Amino acid sequence: MTAENYENENLEDKLQKVIYLLHKYKLVDGLVRLQDTPRPDLVESVIQKQNLASLQNMLDKLHPADIAYILEALPLDDRLIIWGLVKAEHDGEVLLEVSDAVRQTLIEDMNSKELVAAAEQLDADEIADLAPDLPSYVMEDVFRSLPMEEREHLRAAMSYPEDAVGALMDFDVITVREDVRIEVVLRYLRRLGELPDHTDQLFVVDRDEHLKGVLLLNQLLVSDPETAVVEVMKREMVKFHPDDKAEQATQAFERYDLVSASVVTPDGKLLGRVTVNAVIDFMRERADYEARNQAGLSEEEDLFAPIWKSVQNRWAWLAINLVTAFIASRVIGLFEDSIEKLVALAALMPIVAGVGGNSGNQTITMIVRAIALGQVNQDSTFKLITKEIGVSIVNGIVWGSVIGFIAYIIYQNAQLGLVLALAMLLNLLLAALVGVLIPLVRKQLGRDPALGSSVMITAVTDSGGFFIFLGLATLFLL
Amino acid sequence: MTAENYENENLEDKLQKVIYLLHKYKLVDGLVRLQDTPRPDLVESVIQKQNLASLQNMLDKLHPADIAYILEALPLDDRLIIWGLVKAEHDGEVLLEVSDAVRQTLIEDMNSKELVAAAEQLDADEIADLAPDLPSYVMEDVFRSLPMEEREHLRAAMSYPEDAVGALMDFDVITVREDVRIEVVLRYLRRLGELPDHTDQLFVVDRDEHLKGVLLLNQLLVSDPETAVVEVMKREMVKFHPDDKAEQATQAFERYDLVSASVVTPDGKLLGRVTVNAVIDFMRERADYEARNQAGLSEEEDLFAPIWKSVQNRWAWLAINLVTAFIASRVIGLFEDSIEKLVALAALMPIVAGVGGNSGNQTITMIVRAIALGQVNQDSTFKLITKEIGVSIVNGIVWGSVIGFIAYIIYQNAQLGLVLALAMLLNLLLAALVGVLIPLVRKQLGRDPALGSSVMITAVTDSGGFFIFLGLATLFLL
Numbered sequence: 001m002t003a004e005n006y007e008n009e010n011l012e013d014k015l016q017k018v019i020y021l022l023h024k025y026k027l028v029d030g031l032v033r034l035q036d037t038p039r040p041d042l043v044e045s046v047i048q049k050q051n052l053a054s055l056q057n058m059l060d061k062l063h064p065a066d067i068a069y070i071l072e073a074l075p076l077d078d079r080l081i082i083w084g085l086v087k088a089e090h091d092g093e094v095l096l097e098v099s100d101a102v103r104q105t106l107i108e109d110m111n112s113k114e115l116v117a118a119a120e121q122l123d124a125d126e127i128a129d130l131a132p133d134l135p136s137y138v139m140e141d142v143f144r145s146l147p148m149e150e151r152e153h154l155r156a157a158m159s160y161p162e163d164a165v166g167a168l169m170d171f172d173v174i175t176v177r178e179d180v181r182i183e184v185v186l187r188y189l190r191r192l193g194e195l196p197d198h199t200d201q202l203f204v205v206d207r208d209e210h211l212k213g214v215l216l217l218n219q220l221l222v223s224d225p226e227t228a229v230v231e232v233m234k235r236e237m238v239k240f241h242p243d244d245k246a247e248q249a250t251q252a253f254e255r256y257d258l259v260s261a262s263v264v265t266p267d268g269k270l271l272g273r274v275t276v277n278a279v280i281d282f283m284r285e286r287a288d289y290e291a292r293n294q295a296g297l298s299e300e301e302d303l304f305a306p307i308w309k310s311v312q313n314r315w316a317w318l319a320i321n322l323v324t325a326f327i328a329s330r331v332i333g334l335f336e337d338s339i340e341k342l343v344a345l346a347a348l349m350p351i352v353a354g355v356g357g358n359s360g361n362q363t364i365t366m367i368v369r370a371i372a373l374g375q376v377n378q379d380s381t382f383k384l385i386t387k388e389i390g391v392s393i394v395n396g397i398v399w400g401s402v403i404g405f406i407a408y409i410i411y412q413n414a415q416l417g418l419v420l421a422l423a424m425l426l427n428l429l430l431a432a433l434v435g436v437l438i439p440l441v442r443k444q445l446g447r448d449p450a451l452g453s454s455v456m457i458t459a460v461t462d463s464g465g466f467f468i469f470l471g472l473a474t475l476f477l478l
Numbered sequence: 479m480t481a482e483n484y485e486n487e488n489l490e491d492k493l494q495k496v497i498y499l500l501h502k503y504k505l506v507d508g509l510v511r512l513q514d515t516p517r518p519d520l521v522e523s524v525i526q527k528q529n530l531a532s533l534q535n536m537l538d539k540l541h542p543a544d545i546a547y548i549l550e551a552l553p554l555d556d557r558l559i560i561w562g563l564v565k566a567e568h569d570g571e572v573l574l575e576v577s578d579a580v581r582q583t584l585i586e587d588m589n590s591k592e593l594v595a596a597a598e599q600l601d602a603d604e605i606a607d608l609a610p611d612l613p614s615y616v617m618e619d620v621f622r623s624l625p626m627e628e629r630e631h632l633r634a635a636m637s638y639p640e641d642a643v644g645a646l647m648d649f650d651v652i653t654v655r656e657d658v659r660i661e662v663v664l665r666y667l668r669r670l671g672e673l674p675d676h677t678d679q680l681f682v683v684d685r686d687e688h689l690k691g692v693l694l695l696n697q698l699l700v701s702d703p704e705t706a707v708v709e710v711m712k713r714e715m716v717k718f719h720p721d722d723k724a725e726q727a728t729q730a731f732e733r734y735d736l737v738s739a740s741v742v743t744p745d746g747k748l749l750g751r752v753t754v755n756a757v758i759d760f761m762r763e764r765a766d767y768e769a770r771n772q773a774g775l776s777e778e779e780d781l782f783a784p785i786w787k788s789v790q791n792r793w794a795w796l797a798i799n800l801v802t803a804f805i806a807s808r809v810i811g812l813f814e815d816s817i818e819k820l821v822a823l824a825a826l827m828p829i830v831a832g833v834g835g836n837s838g839n840q841t842i843t844m845i846v847r848a849i850a851l852g853q854v855n856q857d858s859t860f861k862l863i864t865k866e867i868g869v870s871i872v873n874g875i876v877w878g879s880v881i882g883f884i885a886y887i888i889y890q891n892a893q894l895g896l897v898l899a900l901a902m903l904l905n906l907l908l909a910a911l912v913g914v915l916i917p918l919v920r921k922q923l924g925r926d927p928a929l930g931s932s933v934m935i936t937a938v939t940d941s942g943g944f945f946i947f948l949g950l951a952t953l954f955l956l
Contacts (some may be wrong), residue, residue: 194700221667221699256541314837317840330825332828336821349824362775373547392786457643
C-alpha cells in the first residue's frame with residue numbers, strides 16, 4: 001500500500017488523522033512502553049509543534065509487527081487509513097504479521113501491482129505463508145520475478161501441509177566445510193557482512209550437502225582460530241525431516257531449548273532450518289486454534305469483522321450444537337408422560353446432565369493433553385480408564401448424595417432423591433468412560449483427538465443424562 | 479536420587495527392568511527418533527548381547543528433558559524405579575523439567591541430603607523455580623551452601639510473583655564496556671571458554687552497570703576487529719523491568735522475534751536477562767492453565783495420580799457447576815405449573831439454554847482474546863457490543879425460525895413454535911451482552927478476564943434461557 005492513493009488529500013491532514021487515531025485508541029503508549037524510549041513525550045511535542053514530518057518519520061520507524069498490531073486493533077475504516085500511510089517497503093512484512101482475517105481486509109484494499117511488490121520483498125518461505133491469501137495471478141507474477149534458486153525454495157515451501165515441519169522451514173542457512181580452520185570461518189562470516197536472524201549455529205556439510213554436524217556460534221567464538229571445524233563441531237544434533245509433524249518440532253524446541261535446528265532429506269542432505277520464532281508463531285496459532293475450536297468458532301475472526309462475516313464463522317458449530325440439543329430434546333420427549341405425572345423431574349434433569357458434562361470435560365481434557373504429549377499407549381489405556389471410573393464413582397457418590405438429599409428436602413420425596421443420586425452416579429460413569437474413549441478412538445482413526453471433543457462429550461452426557469434419569473424415574477417412581 | 483538405594487538388587491536385574499519398561503511403554507523409540515541417531519538398533523543389539531553396562535551408559539546420556547518425559551509417562555511404581563537409576567548429577571535438571579504434579583512424587587521419594595545435592599547443581603533462578611516444592615529446611619541448607627552472589631540472585635529471583643518478568647529472568651549475562659575494541663571482546667570471550675546458552679548478544683554497560691546498548695553476536699562476528707564496541711552496538715533494544723507482566727514479555731518476544739532481552743531496574747541498571755526458552759515454557763504453562771481452567775481442573779494433574787488426588791483436583795469446579803445447575807433447576811421449579819399443563823416445554827427448554835450457551839462462549843472467547851492482546855479499549859467497547867448483538871439477532875432469527883418450525887411440526891402448535899423462536903432470539907441477545915460484559919467488567923476490576931468465564935456465561939444462559947422460555951410460555955400459551 002503506498003501513500004499515493006491519497007495524493008489528493010493534504011499530507012498534514014492525513015498525519016493529523018493518524019495521530020488522532022493512534023491516541024484515540026491509546027496504541028502508541030502501549031508500543032513505546034516495550035521499547036522504553038522517550039517516544040510518548042516525543043509524540044506530544046511533535047503534535048504541539050505541528051512537526052508532522054517527524055511524526056511520519058516515527059510511524060515509518062515502527063517495527064512491522066507493531067504496525068500489524070495497530071492495524072488489528074482498529075475498526076475497518078480507520079485501519080485502511082493507516083494502511084494507506086504504511087511505507088510500501090514494509091507492506092510485505094506487515095502482511096506476514098497480521099492475523100489471517102485482518103490480512104484479507106488489507107489485501108482487498110491493494111491492487112495487484114502493490115501485492116506483487118509486497119511479496120517480492122519477502123523470502124521464499126515467507127511468500128509461501130502468504131500464498132493462500134493471494135490471488136493466483138499475483139502468485140504467478142511473483143513466481144516469474146524470482147531468481148531460479150528462490151523459485152525452487154518457494155515451490156518446496158508451498159509443497160508441505162501447514163502442520164508439517166516443511167511449512168515452518170526457512171532457507172537462511174550458512175554452511176561450512178569440516179576441514180577448514182576456525183579462522184577461515186571467521187573471515188568468511190566477516191565477508192558476508194550480515195548473518196541471518198536466529199543464526200546460533202553454522203551447518204557443516206560435505207561436498208554433496210550431506211549434514212555432518214553443526215558449529216555453534218558460541219563454540220566458534222571461544223575456539224582457538226587455528227583449530228579445524230571438525231574438531232569443535234557437534235555431531236549429535238536435532239534433525240527434522242520436512243514431513244515431520246510441526247507439533248513434534250515444537251516439542252523438541254521446548255525440550256532441548258533450541259534456537260534453530262536443521263531440516264534434512266531422508267538421506268541426510270541439508271534442506272533448510274527451523275528457527276525458534278517460527279516455532280513460537282506455530283505454538284500461538286495452535287493455541288488460538290484450540291481455544292476457538294473449544295468455543296465453536298471455525299476460523300480466526302477479525303475483531304471488527306462485519307456482522308455477516310461473523311455469522312458465517314460461527315454458524316457451523318451453532319448448527320452442530322442445535323442438532324445435539326435437538327436430540328437431547330427428543331430423548332426428553334420420550335418421557336413426556338413421566339414428566340406429566342411428576343413434574344419435579346423436569347426441574348431436576350438439567351442437574352444430572354450439567355454435572356455429567358462438566359466431569360466429562362475434565363476427563364477428556366486430561367486425556368487429550370496426554371495423547372498430545374505421547375504419554376498414552378496401549379498398556380496405560382486400561383489404567384487410565386480404571387482411574388477415571390474410580391474418580392467418577394467417588395464424585396458420583398459424594399455429589400449424588402448431596403443433591404439427592406437436597407431434592408428430598410425440597411420435594412419431600414425420598415425415592416426421588418435416591419433416583420436422582422443414582423442417575424448422577426451413572427451419568428458420571430458414562431462421562432468417564434466416553435471421556436477416555438472419544439479421544440483414544442479418534443486417535444486410532446488418525447483424527448485430531450481434540451477437535452470438537454467438548455461438543456461430543458456434552459452431547460453424550462446431555463442425552464445420556466436425560467435418558468438415565470428419566471428412565472430410572474419411570475421404572476421406579478411411577 | 480542415587481542408585482545406591484537399590485544396592486541390594488542385582489545391577490543386571492535393574493537394567494533388565496529398565497529396558498523392559500522403556501520398551502513396554504515404547505518410549506525409547508519416540509525419543510531417539512528426534513535425535514535421529516541409530517539408537518533403536520543399538521538398544522536391540524545391547525539387549526541381545528546382554529551388554530548391560532553400555533545400556534546404563536545410554537540411559538545416562540539421555541537429555542534431562544527426555545528423562546523427565548519418560549518419568550511423566552510412567553505409572554508411579556515404574557516411575558520410581560527409573561528415578562532410582564537416574565544419575566545423581568542429573569537430578570536437579572530433571573526435577574526442573576517435570577510437571578509440578580510429577581515433581582511432587584519424585585521429591586517425596588528423596589531424602590533431604592539428596593534434595594540439597596540436587597538443588598546445588600542448579601543456577602539461582604532455577605533453584606527459585608523449584609523452591610515452592612522443596613521443604614523449608616532443605617531450602618535453608620541450599621541457601622547456606624551458596625556463594626554470596628548466588629544468594630543475592632536467589633533472594634531476588636524468589637521475590638517476584640510467578641507471572642512477573644522477574645520470575646522468568648536469569649543472571650547469565652556477559653557484559654562489556656563500550657570503549658573497548660571488538661578484538662578485545664573476542665579475546666575476552668575466548669578466555670571465558672564457554673558462553674551461557676541462548677547468548678545472542680552481549681550487554682554493554684558503564685561503570686555503574688547502567689545498560690547502554692547491546693552487541694549482537696551476529697554483529698560481533700562480522701565487524702572489523704579494530705572498531706570499538708560503541709560504534710557497532712545497538713542502542714535501541716527491548717528492555718523489561720522485573721515487575722512487568724510475564725505475558726507482556728511473551729508478546730514482545732513474539733512480536734520482535736527475540737532470543738534474549740535485558741531486564742533493568744527503573745533507573746536503567748542491568749539486572750539480568752530473559753531468554754526465549756523461558757518464554758516458551760511460560761507460554762506452554764499458560765496455555766495448559768487456560769485449557770485446564772476451561773475444563774474445570776484446578777491444577778496440573780499427574781496422569782497416573784491416585785484417585786483421591788484427582789478427586790481433590792476436580793471437586794472445586796464440580797461444586798461450582800452443581801451450584802449453577804441447582805440455580806437453573808430452581809428457575810425451572812418456578813414454572814412447574816406451566817410444565818404440568820404443557821409438558822412439551824420440558825422437552826424444548828434445553829435447546830434454548832444449550833444454543834445460548836454455545837453462542838455466549840463464542841462471544842466471550844473472542845473478547846477475552848482481544849483483551850489479552852490489548853486490542854479492546856473504551857472507544858471500541860460500544861462497537862463490539864453492537865456487533866455481537868447484531869450477530870446474535872441474525873443467528874436468533876435464523877436458528878429460532880428453524881427450531882420453532884420443527885417444534886410446530888412435532889407438537890402441531892404454532893404458538894409454541896413462535897414462543898420457542900422468540901425465546902431463542904432473546905437468549906442469544908442475553909448471551910451476546912453478557913459475553914461482552916463479563917470479561918470487560920472483570921478486567922475493570924483487575925481480575926483475569928478468562929478465569930471461569932465459560933462457567934459464568936453458561937450459568938447465565940442456562941438460568942436465563944429457562945426463565946425466558948418458560949416465562950414467555952406462561953404469559954402467552956397458558
